[in-house]
């Protein structure tokens with residue numbers, strides 16, 4: 124990795140708080156970590172998805188902070204890549220350089236209080252109003268909302284109309300990017316509600332085509348699902364090393380815990396899950412670099428990697444015995460529970476895989 128793309132030394136994860144979340148995200152921007160796989164015309168590194176995966180893995184290993192990793196992913200897949208793919212030349216030039224160097228923080232707002240998995244149930248509206256749009260609605264569980272400058276917000280063109288995407292700024296009149304409600308898991312990420320009350324936007328804030336929102340959500344989530352666990356590979360590596368060192372030292376009978384086959388098998392399973400998750404993520408990187416679709420591979424990757432992180436997090440606590448309930452290992456179990464839900468739950472990934480096999484018509 125070249126110098127400008129190095130990983131910042133962030134130290135251990137701090138407590139929660141918007142100021143700390145911003146500071147750590149800015150440190151990543153300052154180290155060039157947000158530039159991978161982005162066009163150099165807009166300040167990107169012009170490299171590929173393999174470099175992105177390697178950088179995220181290194182960040183995960185160094186920070187051991189799933190909240191920070193979540194914030195980075197929401198910023199990238201929610202706004203940077205959505206702009207790169209769907210933005211007009213003017214929108215890309217205005218926003219991407221700022222999002223890469225930390226002058227702006229982004230994310231995307233899809234979920235609403237009454238609709239998470241069920242994207243058909245989204246109800247926020249955008250109504251044409253003179254030479255612009257008027258947005259109303261309520262979004263929930265939006266990563267980076269309290270510190271975001273810009274969010275890609277999905278709303279229906281009129282009640283029951285097709286979904287469209289809009290660039291909403293924190294300082295737009297009628298837009299509220301709020302803090303909370305707090306969820307357990309990925310605690311250092313900042314999360315909140317987005318409340319739109321007659322939020323008036325000029326036409327230039329439409330992202331992509333009118334009515335193309337459903338496709339745009341799908342493409343944004345495919346990238347998120349493919350790569351959101353890349354950083355967590357680094358965390359899983361640390362878990363494995365921590366546990367291995369412990370069982371090698373811990374006396375058991377006239378040997379060590381590591382000599383007990385049931386214990387060694389549990390560690391072997393952790394290693395297999397880690398390496399298999401990495402293979403899936405690298406497969407997605409290869410497909411993206413070849414310009415291929417990742418609908419199936421990204422669902423398989425998200426499903427496998429999120430379940431693997433949860434299983435490894437549970438095994439790590441268990442293998443340390445009661446000492447596993449001290450320190451940072453238990454929080455990773457909560458992080459892994461959040462990981463199974465965000466970006467589409469495990470059941471939703473199975474629905475996608477089944478649908479691509481022509482199965483599971485009744486959802």
Ligand SMILES: Cc1cc2nc3c(=O)[nH]c(=O)nc-3n(C[C@H](O)[C@H](O)[C@H](O)COP(=O)(O)OP(=O)(O)OC[C@H]3O[C@@H](n4cnc5c(N)ncnc54)[C@H](O)[C@@H]3O)c2cc1C
Pocket residue numbers: 193197230231232233234238239240241263264265266267306308309461462464465466467468469470471474486
């Ligand atoms: C840490 C975190 C960060 C997030 N960040 C963002 C963000 O930045 N932007 C954003 O828009 N959203 C974000 N979300 C919201 C996330 O996308 C939703 O939580 C997720 O889509 C699930 O929706 P839900 O929570 O409403 O659960 P529900 O949709 O109510 O699902 C509840 C349960 O029912 C199951 N279920 C639901 N429908 C089906 C079905 N058809 N088939 C099988 N099982 C089903 C689910 O698997 C789940 O177990 C985040 C969530 C978390 C936890």
